[in-house]
Amino acid sequence: MLFSLDHVGFETGGRPILSDVSFTVAEGEYVTFSGPSGSGKSTLLRLIATLLTPTTGTILYHDKPQNDYAKVDYRRQVSYCFQQPSLFGDSVRDNLAFPFTLRDQPFDPEKATAALKQVDLSASMLDKPIKELSGGEKQRVALIRNLLFTPDVILLDEVTTGLDTATKDIVHQLIEDKNLHQGVSVLAVTHDESEIAVAHRLITITAGRMEAEHE
Amino acid sequence: MNNLIVSPTALAFAVILVIIALLLNFKEHIGLEKDMIIGVIRAVIQLTVVGYVLTYIIKVDRPALTLLMVVIIILNAAWNARGRANGIPHAFAISLLAISVATITTIALLVLAHAVKFTPSQIVPISGMIASNAMVAIGLCYRNLNASFHDQRQAVLERLALGADAKLATLDIVRNAIKTGMAPTIDSAKTVGLVSLPGMMSGLIFAGIDPSKAIMYQIMVTFMLLAATSLASVIACYRAYPQFFNEDLQLR
Structure with missing residues (x-):
């Protein structure tokens, strides 16, 4: 199994956010999570991403506890994309160079521009100041920052919320392509019906508990 | 006199x-x-x-007493710097290490170079100058680190999520904090003699020493403080930034 969650719970300041969540995800699966705001969906993805640690239960990745992996290696394989990403540095180049820096590799502008094209952004975008980017452009740059070095798993936290239909389609197409043709497993928090429709499974979370699971 | x-x-x-x-x-x-x-x-x-x-x-004029006085100055400076840490764990130990290294290294070099003599009348005031400047620099570093980790929390989280270690996730923050810590010393070096006649030089002129001789001491003090605040800021920032993370490489 890619992931096995066993009675996972999380609480902060004595307040339970997630309780008794158990499910498995197979390699190559596309799983969506839905539910009301504040039901714990983002927390669940952050637990899987190791950005938070469960207060109860265990999460296994490839049948081994998350703690068996070095955090930096795990997070490069299991890549978490934020709902409202923050681009850092001054330009798009600074953001796309960061994954190369992480891996001690020289920046490859061709690889970066090819990735920009995948999300319908031109090569000239590379040197554009981030202050001049629109919300949709920022979200796409953030997404390819996660995908420049193809991870095993991508965790998407409502990444298309607030985007226009055309940009949503571009992002969905890229995610589908990664899932179908490169075997990247996808776990996505979404309310988008079209995204839920292409996924293999939908898990509904309400008030911190798994409510239903649909194939 | x-x-x-x-x-x-x-x-x-x-x-x-x-x-x-x-x-x-x-x-x-x-x-x-x-x-x-x-x-x-x-x-x-x-x-x-x-x-x-x-x-x-x-x-x-006993070396042991002189050293004891230096230790007291360093301990006090570290305790005061800790007060600026606003909750950074182990701030006293970090400040103590940074101020001790800055003070001892600088004084050792000055003594070895015969710029000052190991006598209480020279070592104690010079230690005070170094430790107090290091203390102010460290205080500024702590304040800047706290503000940056607060303001740039999302950017740090993004870098962690991409697989950065604590150092790569915070490189800009740490560099900025070091710059902030050193800024007053650098500004003061740039304007010394033009805007202010600093304490050492003023003191010697007050005591009737020829100003042309007093400036030699002031130049030495300027070099000494640049070295000391650099050392203290670098040590304090590099020791303090990991305190913002827990053992699971998550932001506290």
Whole structure:
């Protein structure tokens, strides 16, 4: 199994956010999570991403506890994309160079521009100041920052919320392509019906508990 | 030395200046009266005690006593720097390490270069200058680190999520904090002689030393403080930033 969650719970300041969540995800699966705001969906993805640690239960990745992996290696394989990403540095180049820096590799502008094209952004975008980017452009740059070095798993936290239909389609197409043709497993928090429709499974979370699971 | 004429009576008259400051405070409702009075009382008591202690230490001229005085200065500076840390764990130990290394390294180099002699009349004041500048620099570093980790929390989270270690996730923050810590010393080096006549130089001129000789000491002090604040800022920032993360490489 890619992931096995066993009675996972999380609480902060004595307040339970997630309780008794158990499910498995197979390699190559596309799983969506839905539910009301504040039901714990983002927390669940952050637990899987190791950005938070469960207060109860265990999460296994490839049948081994998350703690068996070095955090930096795990997070490069299991890549978490934020709902409202923050681009850092001054330009798009600074953001796309960061994954190369992480891996001690020289920046490859061709690889970066090819990735920009995948999300319908031109090569000239590379040197554009981030202050001049629109919300949709920022979200796409953030997404390819996660995908420049193809991870095993991508965790998407409502990444298309607030985007226009055309940009949503571009992002969905890229995610589908990664899932179908490169075997990247996808776990996505979404309310988008079209995204839920292409996924293999939908898990509904309400008030911190798994409510239903649909194939 | 004959031109040093401050007598207790003259000091008593100088209290008028404090009263002017207090009256201004009352009139403008600034609310710093209590702090000012405490500050004045503390300054008088601390300086009087230090004056007598230094007189004794200089008179007996024992290396062990000189070193003890340096240790007390470093401990006090570290404790005060800790006060600026605003909850950064292990801030006292980090400050102590940074100020100790900065002070000891700088003094050791100065003594080895025969720029100063290992006598209490030289070592104690120089240690005080180094430790206090290092303390201020570290305080600024801590304040900047706290503000940046707060303001740039999302950017740090993004880098962690991409698989950065704590160092790569915070490189900009740490560099900025070091710059902030060193900025006053660098600004002061740029304007020394033009805007201010610093303490060491002013003190020597007051004592009747030829200004052309006094500047030699001031140049030495400028170099010394640049080295000391760099060392202290770098050590404090590189020791402090990991404290913002837990053992799971998550932001606290």
